[in-house]
Amino acid sequence: MKKIPIPEEKIYELSKKYPTPFYIYDEKGIIDSLKSLQNAFNWCNYKEYFAVKATPTPYILRKLKENNCGMDCSSMTELILSERVGAVGENILFTSNNTPMEEYKKALELKAIINFDDINHIQKLKRLYSLPEIGSIRYTPEKAYGTGIIGNPKEAKFGVPYNRLIEGYELLKQEGIKKFGLHAMIISNTLDINIIARNTELIFEAALKISKKLNINFSFIDIGGGFGIPYHPQEKEINLEELSIRIKDLYFEYFIKNNMKPRIFTENGRYITGPHGYLITKVLYIKESYKIYAGVDANMSSLMRPAIYGAYHHISVLGKSKTKKVRKYDVVGSLCENNDKFAINRELPELEEEDILIIHDVGAHGHSMGFNYNGKLRPAEFIYDGKEFKMIRRAETIDDYFSTIQGGDIYV
Ligand SMILES: Cc1ncc(COP(=O)(O)O)c(C=O)c1O
Known part of the structure; x- marks a missing residue:
């Protein structure tokens, strides 16, 4: 299972073009993982x-x-x-x-x-x-x-x-x-x-x-x-x-x-797609309370493995891999649930608002376990073909959210 990093500048370009959070997948990595099983x-x-x-x-x-x-x-x-x-x-x-x-x-x-x-x-x-x-x-x-x-x-x-x-x-x-x-x-x-x-x-x-x-x-x-x-x-x-x-x-x-x-x-499932998916999310706020919280624009509704299994997902910061100054953060979403955390006490390069975080190994049981609590919407998905990104699922919209509702006197 070879993991080929997607060039950071490509992720950066995508984050300027489309609103975060979103998922990205590496097509070649996925197919290579399948082939390694088939060959073995x-x-x-x-x-x-x-x-x-x-x-x-x-x-x-x-x-x-x-x-x-x-x-x-x-x-x-x-x-x-x-x-x-x-x-x-x-x-x-x-x-x-x-x-x-x-x-x-x-x-x-x-x-x-x-x-x-x-x-x-x-x-x-x-x-x-x-x-x-x-x-x-x-x-x-x-x-x-x-x-x-x-x-x-x-x-x-x-x-x-x-x-x-x-x-x-x-x-x-x-x-x-x-x-x-x-x-x-x-x-x-x-x-x-x-x-x-x-x-x-x-x-x-x-x-x-x-x-x-x-x-x-x-x-x-x-x-x-x-x-x-x-x-x-x-x-x-x-x-x-x-x-x-x-x-x-x-x-x-x-x-x-x-x-x-x-x-x-x-x-x-996981063996094939897991390592080749990434959740891209932006830091909205840094909050100093009893601990330091990095509030991001993704929530556990777009990746629930850390909340329900205490699962570890590696996090890197776009453009800050060489930053020497580190601090300990809880990386959190905005759901009204205190387990809405992607990482707890995680050492990361010192963060600022607008930093782009890459949450790793989310290609399996990631987007698919998403839900709509607090009216949060599921993020878009993109595939990287070695050169470019292509959208393969658009983000949910508020209209999608309302589309199943009957009655209740909702005025549009
Ligand atoms: C019946 C069954 N098969 C296969 C899988 C895939 O598991 P994994 O993605 O860990 O390989 C699952 C996971 O929930 C399962 O329940």
Whole structure:
């Protein structure tokens, strides 16, 4: 995963042309990250399905699709987005939970691969519509390794334990299904390849046991997403080659030795787009109170990871990388919430009003998690193609905000 910095003068020019805050993405970085995954796992008829929820921006989805990437969807809108960028059939995975039946119906229409989150869904879908050609169920092992954001599997609302898997595949067999898949999504933002490999082994182990017990063959094993990225400058990126070797050994042990050759799927989001997105925001005020606050024009409504996960996002200041004088700041937005902070006690070059801050590694689960609290509007998105910026989503306007309102005697 190579990160190529976007030239500062280009960002500066853009900030003069368009109001901040806005997101920028580096197209080449995104495609290179996809290719590094595809190259590392090229030994197992591998396919990466990009987790659409991470960056549901059609320009980016289309570029990924053009580079042989599938789409991993979890809602009706994400299915439609994938359809509109031209992905259909086995290029779409549908991995959802607590899933409304009409969303399954849409997935069936698109001939997407469906990962069932529960066995009851299989029966209900059969009653209401029909079953897909491939039967795949989401597995949540009782004990997993280092599961971070997903937490204790026993408290996870996603997927089913092993005994329910057995019931599920038996049911699918009785219904005449001949092709099977197994899905799990256990890790989240994991940089440790031991943890990724050990959790992968849990999935492979279950697949082998089910195959032997029910005499079925898996066409694919989807080991989920969750490969981490180094948000903090001191963190090291995943060694993909080493991870690939670890998984290849497990593949040999569990499948090749047993005359099986399932495809391996992943559904990473963050690994592909995360490092290649930046939130550009301007300092509005410096406020000296019990601490020093740098108030910026972005809010947690445009990037909520620091507020909800305490996530670290690196911040640099346009044109001040060589500034010697530093101070400690809380970098804050203007929401009426005290956790509306992008950084706490962060050492930064001494700031002034109008300085442009670059918040790093926001390409995944950044813009897409945005919301409208306090009537704040979602920012625009731009792609950098190595030469120029192109707008790929305009900023929301006040008219957009009002467009869904009915009644209430609003005078325009
Ligand atoms: C089912 C599923 N697949 C894939 C992902 C992508 O995770 P990441 O972007 O960390 O790779 C998520 C994240 O929420 C998920 O819930």
